[in-house]
Amino acid sequence: MKKKIDVFTIVNSLFMLGLMFIMLYPFIYMINVSLSSQVYVLKNEVFFWPKGFTTQWYKFVLSDPSLLRGYRNTFIYATLGTVVALVLTSMGAYALSKKHMIFRRQLMLALIFTVLFSGGMIPSYLVIKQLGLLDTIWAIVLPGAVNTFNLLVMRTFFEGIPEEIEDAGRIDGLNDIQLFFRIIVPLSKPVFAAIGLFVAVGLWNDFYKPIIYLKSQELFPLSVVLRDLVIAGSVQSVHTGSNLAAKASGGGGGDVVLESLKYAAIVFATLPILMLYPFLQKYFVKGVMLGSVKG
Amino acid sequence: MTTANIERIQVDQSIKTRRNTFARKVRNSKYLILLFLPAGLYYLLFEYLPMFGILISFKQYSVFKGVWASDWVGLKYYTMFFQSPDFLKLLRNTFLLGFYSIVWGFPAPIILALLINEIRNSAFKRIVQTVSYLPHFVSNVIIVSMIVMFLSPSAGLINILIQKLGFEPIYFLINPDYFRTIFISSGIWQGIGWGTIIYLAALTTVDPALYETAEIDGASRWKKMIYVTLPSIVPVIIILFILNIGSLFATSFEKVFLLYNPLTYETADIIATFVYRTGLTKGNFSFATAIGVFNGILNFALLYIANFLARKFKEVSLW
Missing domain, CATH: 1.10.12 (Lyase 2-enoyl-coa Hydratase; Chain  A, domain 2)
Known part of the structure; x- marks a missing residue:
């Protein structure tokens, strides 16, 4: 077979290279600025590689107690939340995958209804408040722990496990709970991994629940700390006109120092996903397929 | 007996x-x-x-009386919302953000999937896919942080470039005219790659015989893409389109809340963010709940219709 390179291939390849540039350059740019020294950043000379290499901005970031605490909190919320979500979701999904479960159909309908309609932000807030969960780790971990879509994916997976495998266990006198933990769970590692990953990423990135349910700074996850540092700060300075003032006073000195620091903070927060992503990517894609098979 | x-x-x-x-x-x-x-x-x-x-x-919800003991007020808060000057603005903003997200954001992954499907070199293809999925996993807080930094009038990358081209820096984030464009284009950047997955999966099931026939008829690659590849994923496109319509009024709170500020409320304020400010910032729980319920019913109706259509379409397409 002869390989001919036509115009289409060339144009398409160039387009793809352009696309990859657009996807990656924002991250590369941030890394470059965060590793450059102030002089070059001020002169707007940093584009494709760091100039005047320095790690001082990261030293600032690493010595910031609120960022580190945010990191630790996010890690705790994501880990604990994923465990809680997997336990609740898988047990519920298994119960609903069995034909001899009582009210199986009605319960399924009740679950699916929550996808279509929910009480909304304020009633949910009041319930969390009434339960005494406001401003505790549980306000982050419990609401949203069971996602109906995830539960349906797990249920479909459990339904696909042949009955005969369970029958052997039943003959040995195992009840449904023992069957689930000793036979089903070990057989279902792929679905636990896929859903666990999605839940973990969701919790790691979560901003909604912390901003609504948390008040104490000691409990703030990374997302809230970063927002206060980068976004709220910037808008504030726009309001007070300090950006303009700084610009007027020659080159915006003070602000740009902060810019590098902010970039360092953003990179610092993005690092886990940037580093883990290449290894986890294929599991994410598999997870999506797992969900769409049943349709 | x-x-x-x-x-x-x-x-x-x-x-x-x-x-x-x-x-x-x-x-x-x-x-x-x-x-x-x-x-x-x-x-x-x-x-x-x-x-x-x-x-x-x-009800006239009072924190001290609780849900049960608070006095009934009927539909007072609903009529209050419908008659308030904010009502039309919020409805318009919520609708337009969802609408433009579909108009621009829905075709983008389809086009990209068609083009990725044409890549012959499988290693290059894999790299393109991996890179384009990446932004999907970056949180809204980080995305908006990046937007705010890049658009900063004093030292943001975009404004540096604008200035290098000899123009005045633009105050993107405090101008309501730019909000939707920023929101939707960054949304496409976040979602275009990830959105291709389902189409690429559908494309693997296309019958190779169709391409061979087209080849014999002398079709170019472009023609094959338009007349063979695209029609084969039309059913998937229709289903996803219907489901997208179902979430027309369900623009999520998070990104809007992070990206907007009082100066851009004119175009940026949506029902969900208004509910947040009314309920949690100002403490008008009853009023905020009524507004939330209105949005919830809107979403429910659209989702229900969308689901109905999707089911109907699937049945038809099967026969």
């Missing part, structure tokens, strides 16, 4: 057997019930209890 007696005995027995089967079902599934209990409790507390809390939108 009279017939009435016999009938009564039969009825008694049928009640008894029904009760027996119910008791037996409970007994049979008692371990399953135990397994379901935590999830069931979750749904009761965090899904159904808030639905019950919607009651406060019909």
Whole structure:
């Protein structure tokens, strides 16, 4: 077979290279600025590689107690939340995958209804408040722990496990709970991994629940700390006109120092996903397929 | 024995057997019930209890009296919302953000999937896919942080470039005219790659014989893409389009909340963010709940119709 390179291939390849540039350059740019020294950043000379290499901005970031605490909190919320979500979701999904479960159909309908309609932000807030969960780790971990879509994916997976495998266990006198933990769970590692990953990423990135349910700074996850540092700060300075003032006073000195620091903070927060992503990517894609098979 | 007696005995027995089967079902599934209990409790507390809390939108909710004892006010807060000057603005903003997201954001992954499908070198293809999925996993907080930094009038990358080209820096984030463009274009950047997955999966099932036939007819690659590849994923496109319509009014709170500020409320404020400020910042729980319920019903109706259409379409397409 002869390989001919036509115009289409060339144009398409160039387009793809352009696309990859657009996807990656924002991250590369941030890394470059965060590793450059102030002089070059001020002169707007940093584009494709760091100039005047320095790690001082990261030293600032690493010595910031609120960022580190945010990191630790996010890690705790994501880990604990994923465990809680997997336990609740898988047990519920298994119960609903069995034909001899009582009210199986009605319960399924009740679950699916929550996808279509929910009480909304304020009633949910009041319930969390009434339960005494406001401003505790549980306000982050419990609401949203069971996602109906995830539960349906797990249920479909459990339904696909042949009955005969369970029958052997039943003959040995195992009840449904023992069957689930000793036979089903070990057989279902792929679905636990896929859903666990999605839940973990969701919790790691979560901003909604912390901003609504948390008040104490000691409990703030990374997302809230970063927002206060980068976004709220910037808008504030726009309001007070300090950006303009700084610009007027020659080159915006003070602000740009902060810019590098902010970039360092953003990179610092993005690092886990940037580093883990290449290894986890294929599991994410598999997870999506797992969900769409049943349709 | 009279017939009435016999009938009564039969009825008694049928009640008894029904009760027996119910008791037996409970007994049979008692371990399953135990397994379901935590999830069931979750749904009761965090899904159904808030639905019950919607009651406060019909009441003058007082923190001290609680949901039950607060006084009824009927539809007061609903009419208040419909008559408020914010109503049309919020409805328009919520609709337009969802609408433009579909107009621009829906075709983008389809086009990209078609083009990725044309890449012959499988290693290059894999790299393109991996890179384009990446932004999907970056949180909204980081995305908006990046937007804010890049668009900063003093030192943002975009404004540096604008200035290098000899123009004045643009104050993107405080100008309501730019909000939708920023929101939607960054949304495409986040979602275009990830959105291709389902189309690429559908494309793997295209019958190679179709391409061979087209080849014999002398079709160019471009023609094959338009006349063979694209039609083969039309059913998937239609289903996803219908489901997208279902979330037309469901633009998520998070990114808007992070990206907007009082200066851009004119175009940026959506129902969800207004509910947040009314309820949690100002403490008007009843009013905010009523507005939330309005949005919830809107979403419910659209989702329901979308689901109905999708199901109908699927059935039709199967035959």
